[in-house]
Amino acid sequence: MTEREVTEAALTEWRRSLGSEFVILDAVSRGQAETATFSTHQRIPAILRPANLKQVQDCLRIANAHGVPLYPISSGKNWGYGSRVPPADGCALLELGRLDRILDLNEQLGYVTVEPGVTQRQLHAFLQQRQSRLWMDATGSSPDCSLIGNAMERGFGHTPYGDHFAHVCGLQVVLPSGEVIETGFAQFPGCKTAPVGRWGLGPSLDGLFSQSNFGIVTRMTIHLMPAPERFEAFFFRLESADAFPALIEALRDLRLKEILRSSIHIANDYKVLGGLQQYPWEKTSGKTPLRPELMAEFRRELTIGFWNASGGLYGTQAIVAEGKRLLKRALRDVPGKLLFVSEKKLDIAGKFVKPFQMLTGWNLSRTIELAKPVLGLMRGVPTGQQLPSAYWRKRSPAPIDPNPDRDKCGLLWYAPLVPAEGTHVQRATEIVTQTMLEGGFEPSISVTLITARAASCVVSLNYDREIPGEDERARA
Amino acid sequence: MTEREVTEAALTEWRRSLGSEFVILDAVSRGQAETATFSTHQRIPAILRPANLKQVQDCLRIANAHGVPLYPISSGKNWGYGSRVPPADGCALLELGRLDRILDLNEQLGYVTVEPGVTQRQLHAFLQQRQSRLWMDATGSSPDCSLIGNAMERGFGHTPYGDHFAHVCGLQVVLPSGEVIETGFAQFPGCKTAPVGRWGLGPSLDGLFSQSNFGIVTRMTIHLMPAPERFEAFFFRLESADAFPALIEALRDLRLKEILRSSIHIANDYKVLGGLQQYPWEKTSGKTPLRPELMAEFRRELTIGFWNASGGLYGTQAIVAEGKRLLKRALRDVPGKLLFVSEKKLDIAGKFVKPFQMLTGWNLSRTIELAKPVLGLMRGVPTGQQLPSAYWRKRSPAPIDPNPDRDKCGLLWYAPLVPAEGTHVQRATEIVTQTMLEGGFEPSISVTLITARAASCVVSLNYDREIPGEDERARA
Numbered sequence: 001m002t003e004r005e006v007t008e009a010a011l012t013e014w015r016r017s018l019g020s021e022f023v024i025l026d027a028v029s030r031g032q033a034e035t036a037t038f039s040t041h042q043r044i045p046a047i048l049r050p051a052n053l054k055q056v057q058d059c060l061r062i063a064n065a066h067g068v069p070l071y072p073i074s075s076g077k078n079w080g081y082g083s084r085v086p087p088a089d090g091c092a093l094l095e096l097g098r099l100d101r102i103l104d105l106n107e108q109l110g111y112v113t114v115e116p117g118v119t120q121r122q123l124h125a126f127l128q129q130r131q132s133r134l135w136m137d138a139t140g141s142s143p144d145c146s147l148i149g150n151a152m153e154r155g156f157g158h159t160p161y162g163d164h165f166a167h168v169c170g171l172q173v174v175l176p177s178g179e180v181i182e183t184g185f186a187q188f189p190g191c192k193t194a195p196v197g198r199w200g201l202g203p204s205l206d207g208l209f210s211q212s213n214f215g216i217v218t219r220m221t222i223h224l225m226p227a228p229e230r231f232e233a234f235f236f237r238l239e240s241a242d243a244f245p246a247l248i249e250a251l252r253d254l255r256l257k258e259i260l261r262s263s264i265h266i267a268n269d270y271k272v273l274g275g276l277q278q279y280p281w282e283k284t285s286g287k288t289p290l291r292p293e294l295m296a297e298f299r300r301e302l303t304i305g306f307w308n309a310s311g312g313l314y315g316t317q318a319i320v321a322e323g324k325r326l327l328k329r330a331l332r333d334v335p336g337k338l339l340f341v342s343e344k345k346l347d348i349a350g351k352f353v354k355p356f357q358m359l360t361g362w363n364l365s366r367t368i369e370l371a372k373p374v375l376g377l378m379r380g381v382p383t384g385q386q387l388p389s390a391y392w393r394k395r396s397p398a399p400i401d402p403n404p405d406r407d408k409c410g411l412l413w414y415a416p417l418v419p420a421e422g423t424h425v426q427r428a429t430e431i432v433t434q435t436m437l438e439g440g441f442e443p444s445i446s447v448t449l450i451t452a453r454a455a456s457c458v459v460s461l462n463y464d465r466e467i468p469g470e471d472e473r474a475r476a
Numbered sequence: 477m478t479e480r481e482v483t484e485a486a487l488t489e490w491r492r493s494l495g496s497e498f499v500i501l502d503a504v505s506r507g508q509a510e511t512a513t514f515s516t517h518q519r520i521p522a523i524l525r526p527a528n529l530k531q532v533q534d535c536l537r538i539a540n541a542h543g544v545p546l547y548p549i550s551s552g553k554n555w556g557y558g559s560r561v562p563p564a565d566g567c568a569l570l571e572l573g574r575l576d577r578i579l580d581l582n583e584q585l586g587y588v589t590v591e592p593g594v595t596q597r598q599l600h601a602f603l604q605q606r607q608s609r610l611w612m613d614a615t616g617s618s619p620d621c622s623l624i625g626n627a628m629e630r631g632f633g634h635t636p637y638g639d640h641f642a643h644v645c646g647l648q649v650v651l652p653s654g655e656v657i658e659t660g661f662a663q664f665p666g667c668k669t670a671p672v673g674r675w676g677l678g679p680s681l682d683g684l685f686s687q688s689n690f691g692i693v694t695r696m697t698i699h700l701m702p703a704p705e706r707f708e709a710f711f712f713r714l715e716s717a718d719a720f721p722a723l724i725e726a727l728r729d730l731r732l733k734e735i736l737r738s739s740i741h742i743a744n745d746y747k748v749l750g751g752l753q754q755y756p757w758e759k760t761s762g763k764t765p766l767r768p769e770l771m772a773e774f775r776r777e778l779t780i781g782f783w784n785a786s787g788g789l790y791g792t793q794a795i796v797a798e799g800k801r802l803l804k805r806a807l808r809d810v811p812g813k814l815l816f817v818s819e820k821k822l823d824i825a826g827k828f829v830k831p832f833q834m835l836t837g838w839n840l841s842r843t844i845e846l847a848k849p850v851l852g853l854m855r856g857v858p859t860g861q862q863l864p865s866a867y868w869r870k871r872s873p874a875p876i877d878p879n880p881d882r883d884k885c886g887l888l889w890y891a892p893l894v895p896a897e898g899t900h901v902q903r904a905t906e907i908v909t910q911t912m913l914e915g916g917f918e919p920s921i922s923v924t925l926i927t928a929r930a931a932s933c934v935v936s937l938n939y940d941r942e943i944p945g946e947d948e949r950a951r952a
């Protein structure tokens with residue numbers, strides 16, 4: 001069944017440590033864990049569900065003793081990048097969801113300390129319940145994804161704390177040997193600087209454990225921003241494809257000057273359409289991919305720009321007002337429409353969709369539909385709204401409880417980082433667009449200015465795994 | 477002479493690689509390099525001065541082959557923390573000052589790539605000469621200190637880019653074996669993201685080489701901020717020692733809200749006095765330490781606060797104005813005097829010292845004397861003005877070319893990091909004050925809010941190494 005057999009002796013020891021019900025061998029559970037949003041062939045001989053640090057250590061020691069490789073996951077919602085499937089065959093899955101304690105919250109200094117099972121949804125509810133003045137940063141993925149998992153894979157979100165790995169410290173890590181180390185000032189037991197000082201004393205080790213398999217992070221401190229007095233969002237719709245480099249330059253410049261302090265997301269037309277609806281099977285008579293000529297029709301009909309930028313403005317009334325002024329000035333010569341939206345404005349606007357569209361030509365109802373959860377993300381509210389876009393090429397709508405693995409959604413993410421310069425970004429997106437269309441898929445791209453200097457070109461390749469041959473075509 | 481003898485064979489090989497004049501053995505040079513601002517006994521058998529990467533690799537390979545430990549320094553201006561003196565006896569000194577090229581400057585993306593010999597002075601002159609719109613961040617130490625040396629030891633400065641290690645990436649590192657690695661995206665030859673993306677692909681290694689001896693950094697990219705439209709400084713003089721925690725809380729809060737975006741420095745009375753003059757030998761009839769009662773007199777006479785905070789406001793006219801409004805509001809209930817100073821204002825004020833003092837009670841000439849270079853530092857202009865304070869306990873004034881090692885200035889720095897909370901900072905500074913006075917030294921302290929969450933309590937212990945017994949007393 002698997003290349004490396006897991007011996008009965010290893011299973012017995014794991015059962016003794018975790019309890020039988022947390023050493024999972026049944027074929028259905030294993031089969032689910034072996035399923036991603038693209039073709040995989042790795043087999044998982046067992047799923048281990050430790051409940052605490054000691055059990056994680058036990059799992060590793062037993063695995064070492066019996067020569068079984070382990071693959072740790074937090075919540076396993078890494079859709080598009082491999083879900084829960086280990087990179088190699090025969091790895092036992094170490095599922096950390098039961099380590100789900102929120103250990104510390106400091107309102108004055110702005111941080112929270114969590115275990116790997118703590119999800120976006122859980123932290124958000126916790127802050128609400130505590131009536132905290134702090135905001136978390138959420139990634140656009142499922143509300144049920146793990147905070148530690150996302151930070152250690154260097155995910156990003158939408159607030160000024162969007163570069164997740166840049167806002168964490170004080171890791172507790174179980175090494176492959178089963179030993180535990182703490183990073184930064186946490187190496188000194190009881191050190192009060194552990195949750196606030198990133199670098200510690202001597203070499204800084206945190207980076208070693210990100211995007212790596214050098215250890216399993218079982219605790220982490222995350223810095224949280226205080227809620228600003230005022231928050232407002234901007235949306236910019238680019239009306240000329242040629243002006244894309246100018247848009248990047250203008251936004252990069254404001255980001256460098258820290259007028260824009262959060263990640264700026266710039267989605268192309270295909271990406272926006274995928275957020276609004278499924279593949280237009282009727283209009284295309286069932287043909288794929290969606291050709292640029294038809295996309296142009298959708299742009300006109302739904303008032304979508306070639307590129308659609310959005311971001312937040314945070315601060316006092318005066319600072320947000322100044323940000324708006326500077327944004328207007330910076331985009332003055334870039335052909336397109338700039339709109340500022342506050343949550344209050346959005347609520348009111350919902351009631352005046354028709355007259356607003358007549359006056360401005362902006363299709364507000366579509367905008368609101370897409371904008372509401374985006375505004376939420378900009379203030380750290382997790383949303384499940386972006387997940388249905390994984391069902392783009394399906395023939396039936398996304399279910400209430402979307403699960404792209406289960407529902408055979410085809411989804412491959414690819415996120416190259418390029419310098420935040422107009423020409424670089426333009427070139428990268430051109431290469432992607434051409435390649436995707438030639439391959440028969442829609443070039444769904446969002447460019448995110450994660451920092452002032454670097455843009456992540458997030459490409460999603462969507463398809464339907466139920467159509468024979470699509471897995472192979474996507475991979476090619 | 478040394479515990480570990482450096483063999484003639486090693487010297488021959490080093491000479492072959494570097495040329496004879498760059499393998500320095502003479503007793504005077506070695507003696508100078510063995511001298512710090514406190515007592516040390518480590519001997520240095522040879523000083524090696526490579527000119528390029530290849531020679532650095534040679535030095536390491538030869539050292540390995542002959543079992544000679546190497547201690548790398550960039551400019552060796554680490555005064556107060558050990559100068560050029562290796563931590564162990566018998567290390568050959570690897571002096572990287574000849575690797576002094578500025579390899580790249582990018583105005584759009586805001587970065588510069590340098591070698592370890594590049595000093596603060598050199599980069600500042602280079603940016604001036606290029607008429608760059610970018611600002612560097614300078615530490616208060618000598619203009620001749622190395623940028624790489626300071627960043628890798630995790631030094632800090634005075635602009636929004638003050639946390640140096642947080643603003644570097646793309647390291648080129650020579651490992652102890654002599655092999656060269658590049659970190660982050662620089663691991664991919666020619667990768668355009670190398671100078672802009674901090675984390676790279678896979679584990680991030682940069683932290684490993686900071687405050688460590690795992691490798692020698694021979695190239696680094698430093699991010700530079702664009703000059704803001706407007707810059708203004710604030711100075712706050714605290715008039716009640718009891719209100720110190722309230723001051724910390726108020727400033728921490730503005731720092732968390734990013735109204736204050738740079739390191740805020742808060743010096744106590746002793747620290748400010750040490751910046752204005754040498755030890756008052758006459759007034760004390762030659763007795764040390766300077767007692768709190770006499771310090772109180774100086775506070776009154778020179779209009780020094782118990783604590784004296786300073787920081788910069790950066791942005792557009794409107795943003796700086798808003799920062800001033802918020803700072804005034806935050807400090808409204810903290811007993812003391814708040815002053816805003818721009819460089820233009822400082823030039824004008826210099827002409828009206830007397831009437832200004834009569835009107836406000838603020839001794840402007842002293843303030844200006846201390847403030848000018850501080851304002852410079854806040855906009856990244858290196859200064860030599862802070863160095864003479866190392867001569868505090870000397871009987872004669874600092875020379876034009878201060879060199880604390882040569883002139884037997886006693887200087888020990890100690891910089892514990894504490895959470896940026898009033899009670900923590902208060903407690904830490906109380907412990908230091910009591911310990912220093914009991915030991916017979918002035919408690920010269922500056923508290924720096926390096927980040928919004930952590931305060932570095934920088935303590936300098938100043939003495940005169942020419943007075944017998946002082947070395948021992950200082951160390952105790």
